[in-house]
Amino acid sequence: MLTIRHLDVFRGRTHVLRDVSLEVGRGEIVALIGANGAGKTTTLRTISGLLPARNGEISFAPREGGDVLDLTSTPAEAIVAAGICHCPEGRGVFSRLSVHENLLMGAYLRDDRQDIRRDMEQVCAMFPILAARRNQPAGNLSGGEQMMLAIGRALMGRPRLLILDEPSLGLAPLVVEAIFQLLARINREGVTILLVEQNAVVALELAHRAYVLENGRVVMSGESAALAGDDNIRKAYLGG
Amino acid sequence: MDGAYLAQQILNGLILGSMYALVAVGFSMIYGIINLINFAHGDIVMIGAFSTLALLVVLGLPLWVVAPGVVGVGALCGLVIERAAFRPMRGAPQVTGFIASLGVSIMIQNLGILTVTAQPRNFTFPDYMLAAVSVFGFEIQMVNVCIMLAAPLLVVGLLFVVHRTRLGTAMRATAENLDVARLMGVNINRTIAATFALGSALAGAAGLMWGGKFGQIDPLMGFLPGLKAFVAAVIGGVGSIPGAILGGYVLGLAEVLFVGLLPPVYSSYRDAFVFGLLILILLVLPNGILGKSTEERA
Amino acid sequence: MTAERKRLLFLALAGLGLTVLMQAVFDDYLRTMACFVGIFIILAVSLNFTNGFAGLFSLGHPAFMAIGGYVAALLTFNPEMKPLFLPDLPEWLMALHLPFLPALLAGGAAAALTALPVGAAVLRLRGHYLAVATMGFLIIVQVLITNMEPYTRGPLGLNGLDTLTDLWWVYGSVLVTVYACWKIKFSSYGRMLQSVRENELAAACLGVNLFHARLAALVIGAFFAGVAGGLWGHLVTALTPVSFSLVLAFSIVVMVVVGGTGSITGSIIGAVIFSCITEFFRPLEENYSVYGVGEILMALILILILVYRPQGIFGSREPDWLTPKTNRC
Numbered sequence: 001m002l003t004i005r006h007l008d009v010f011r012g013r014t015h016v017l018r019d020v021s022l023e024v025g026r027g028e029i030v031a032l033i034g035a036n037g038a039g040k041t042t043t044l045r046t047i048s049g050l051l052p053a054r055n056g057e058i059s060f061a062p063r064e065g066g067d068v069l070d071l072t073s074t075p076a077e078a079i080v081a082a083g084i085c086h087c088p089e090g091r092g093v094f095s096r097l098s099v100h101e102n103l104l105m106g107a108y109l110r111d112d113r114q115d116i117r118r119d120m121e122q123v124c125a126m127f128p129i130l131a132a133r134r135n136q137p138a139g140n141l142s143g144g145e146q147m148m149l150a151i152g153r154a155l156m157g158r159p160r161l162l163i164l165d166e167p168s169l170g171l172a173p174l175v176v177e178a179i180f181q182l183l184a185r186i187n188r189e190g191v192t193i194l195l196v197e198q199n200a201v202v203a204l205e206l207a208h209r210a211y212v213l214e215n216g217r218v219v220m221s222g223e224s225a226a227l228a229g230d231d232n233i234r235k236a237y238l239g240g
Numbered sequence: 241m242d243g244a245y246l247a248q249q250i251l252n253g254l255i256l257g258s259m260y261a262l263v264a265v266g267f268s269m270i271y272g273i274i275n276l277i278n279f280a281h282g283d284i285v286m287i288g289a290f291s292t293l294a295l296l297v298v299l300g301l302p303l304w305v306v307a308p309g310v311v312g313v314g315a316l317c318g319l320v321i322e323r324a325a326f327r328p329m330r331g332a333p334q335v336t337g338f339i340a341s342l343g344v345s346i347m348i349q350n351l352g353i354l355t356v357t358a359q360p361r362n363f364t365f366p367d368y369m370l371a372a373v374s375v376f377g378f379e380i381q382m383v384n385v386c387i388m389l390a391a392p393l394l395v396v397g398l399l400f401v402v403h404r405t406r407l408g409t410a411m412r413a414t415a416e417n418l419d420v421a422r423l424m425g426v427n428i429n430r431t432i433a434a435t436f437a438l439g440s441a442l443a444g445a446a447g448l449m450w451g452g453k454f455g456q457i458d459p460l461m462g463f464l465p466g467l468k469a470f471v472a473a474v475i476g477g478v479g480s481i482p483g484a485i486l487g488g489y490v491l492g493l494a495e496v497l498f499v500g501l502l503p504p505v506y507s508s509y510r511d512a513f514v515f516g517l518l519i520l521i522l523l524v525l526p527n528g529i530l531g532k533s534t535e536e537r538a
Numbered sequence: 539m540t541a542e543r544k545r546l547l548f549l550a551l552a553g554l555g556l557t558v559l560m561q562a563v564f565d566d567y568l569r570t571m572a573c574f575v576g577i578f579i580i581l582a583v584s585l586n587f588t589n590g591f592a593g594l595f596s597l598g599h600p601a602f603m604a605i606g607g608y609v610a611a612l613l614t615f616n617p618e619m620k621p622l623f624l625p626d627l628p629e630w631l632m633a634l635h636l637p638f639l640p641a642l643l644a645g646g647a648a649a650a651l652t653a654l655p656v657g658a659a660v661l662r663l664r665g666h667y668l669a670v671a672t673m674g675f676l677i678i679v680q681v682l683i684t685n686m687e688p689y690t691r692g693p694l695g696l697n698g699l700d701t702l703t704d705l706w707w708v709y710g711s712v713l714v715t716v717y718a719c720w721k722i723k724f725s726s727y728g729r730m731l732q733s734v735r736e737n738e739l740a741a742a743c744l745g746v747n748l749f750h751a752r753l754a755a756l757v758i759g760a761f762f763a764g765v766a767g768g769l770w771g772h773l774v775t776a777l778t779p780v781s782f783s784l785v786l787a788f789s790i791v792v793m794v795v796v797g798g799t800g801s802i803t804g805s806i807i808g809a810v811i812f813s814c815i816t817e818f819f820r821p822l823e824e825n826y827s828v829y830g831v832g833e834i835l836m837a838l839i840l841i842l843i844l845v846y847r848p849q850g851i852f853g854s855r856e857p858d859w860l861t862p863k864t865n866r867c
Contacts (some may be wrong), residue, residue, distance in 0.1 A: 092420040139409030343837040350830030512681035515674030
């Protein structure tokens, strides 16, 4: 579904991503793990069109056998319209807007009012806390609740590919577990997921496949089980 | 102190405050979304006033046609200024944008001087506007009644757009976090342009009111109201629309009462008072009365 | 003496030679123009000191000019004429009559002293809030001058000042101003000021007292602006509250920005360019009744520079062949 080939990204004069290539298959959960500053967030932001690519290509095929988009030359708004919804680092909820308005923003590009309303009900069913706090400013929510709001908001866009940037950051372990179980469920219902995580343990538990990013390069990739069993990975990222 | 005199002063303060609020709201909206002080905002008030003169006197159109026309002119000016001067500045440091907007303001003022000369013109509103109406025992000119009714109405209209429409939600989202708004698919250029258009439309309307109330306009007339709108916005809390409304009325009342209640020898200190108040507020209450901006000011 | 020092000395002497030439060859009008250019150089270089070195954005410069100008004028004013113009002056001021140099210095000192409380109040602000606060200060000073009629004759202003300013005074003042700013810029004190501009947090960590540094930048800039005001008043032989307006502040800012914020050479060149432009357009404007063209052009150039070359002509550096070797990056 998503193919990145030989991607080079610069921020100012710093070469942040070097010759990065990765693939996300339809229906998969793929994780991108690595230390702080390895370039994980940069990768996601480039996919979403927030950063320009110096070299390389990013191809996105929302539908099986359908058109393929080159994301490096597509504006950010069109990338969202194509079906990629991005849950940014730090949740990125609009604190001054209400929970309800945040969810509406997720459906910003959609016109189908009936369906939007139905999706809103579904999201609130998935996250009852959001229904309870519907009209409160999103800034009032706790970290975990904001994460749920961010995911719910991303789901409101009916994404084909859901991108998550460090969903576990700053959250208590129990909350992280709940969220990741939810992500597994969303994936079973047909949403492809690409997530970036510093917490390699939970990431590898959830994902089917993973890539390891170090200093802007992909140094390893494969099935999560294989990576989790790898000695180097265990020492560097899994605390073993 | 004569009760009637005080009441009259308060009334004047409310009239002035209505106009300040109108300009301050537009100013605050723009500030909220691009974090730049738009110096040229006051000059759009001036353009509004001159357009009114052109449409009303030169073309002889009736007032109920002129009013929306002027609002449209204001919006158009806002769009042009945004596209030409502010969009290229996006991402530049604060002070750069500030100097640029000062440059735009000076350019507009001097274009005005170039085209219509610095000579003040008399603003001839139709007679029925200047007639006095009796309200609650006060004699008020029709134009002032209209100002006190129209300004809040326009602001309410704006609040409706900002809080009940998709565009308005996008504007508020962009003002809060531009990058995340982009991730929602918001077209930033169009959203910012729309903000400018709306804010400047209000400024244009204020120009019509200002000319009607004071009876005289000149190309440099927008400068001081523009700055005072900034002061009003700061008093109420920059970036906050309710704050701008509050600030506008507070400033209008404060200015009128300052002149009205203190001995006449102080009345020419009025502008110094307003800016002294600005500096005081910036130092003591940097987020204004309703402030919730987390921006670093000091 | 190092090569750079020699070149600087050479430039100073060349400036002297130019002044001699202008004094001999130019007619009154051109000599007056040259004086204006010189005064603008002082204004631009001193504003550059405040804005460029310490990163403060001050629009209040004309206010300091006004203070310096009025103080100097009150001191040089012919004591026989004083009672006629300013009948309400206090006794000691009425009798006081100073030669030009002490009057200029007194004006500069008065401006510098004013900068102390103003700075104390306003320098805690940042970025465009500081800019607006300084603008407020400018307006407040304008209003005060207009209203303090016993001292300033209010909106009528003071006229009939002696024409004390000439090319020699201007050249001397320019030399002193540029020398002082140059010396400070390349001293450890100057580096400290620039560190405040570059990265406040780092500067504070290194023990720099941010507030003192900023205040010093404002006060020093104000002093030279005050001197410039005194020179201005005795060139134009009149002072009114409206001479020191926001448009003037804007003009000086344009000179500094176009030349390069932080560069003394840039400010000098910016001042020369823009005073020539405004002077060039003034007779055109008057003859064809097209007022405002000069300002429009200036604003346009500013906006173009801000969009396409925001660092100005020189950035914040001086030409390499004049910069002491240890200071080059």
